[in-house]
Amino acid sequence: MTFFDYLYYKYYRYQIKVGNADIAPFGAAIAFGVLTAVTLIAIIEIVEVVFRLRDRILNSQYGIVVLGSAIIAGCYIFFVTSGRYRDVAAHFQNESDRQRRLGILCAILWPLLVLVLLGVFVALARSQCNYGSAC
DSSP states (O other): OOHHHHHHHHHHHHHHHTTOGGGHHHHHHHHHHHHHHHHHHHHHHHHHHHTTOSSOSSOSHHHHHHHHHHHHHHHHIIIIITOHHHHHHHHHTTOOHHHHHHHHHHHHHHHHHHHHHHHHHHHHHHHHHHTTOOO
8 A cells, every 4th residue: 555545545534524425435536636636737837937848748728627637537547436445445444543643644734735836836937927038
């Protein structure tokens, strides 16, 4: 099992805790997919701005939408359709108190990291526009 399996498990358990037990696998897959997509898109955009790539990887807003949708759909297929969420839930069911606290910390830090990456991207993009480059 990987770090990403554990993060999926934490979002899955959160869905159950808030009363969405009937759609917990779906909700956790969507939340996990959105966070993964935003993380990758932010990293790609930062690389494009820092290295001033002329041929942008995500050429338009549609590129971002297509990439984000593909990642979200991939997470859904990987965890829900294949039934992997059952294996992940069974594997992490008997976690210790220490593991639980560390997992909650990771599940909170990842969205914060995404926000920081987006902030870095916006700051870099604005600074590039301020120095006379094409925006």
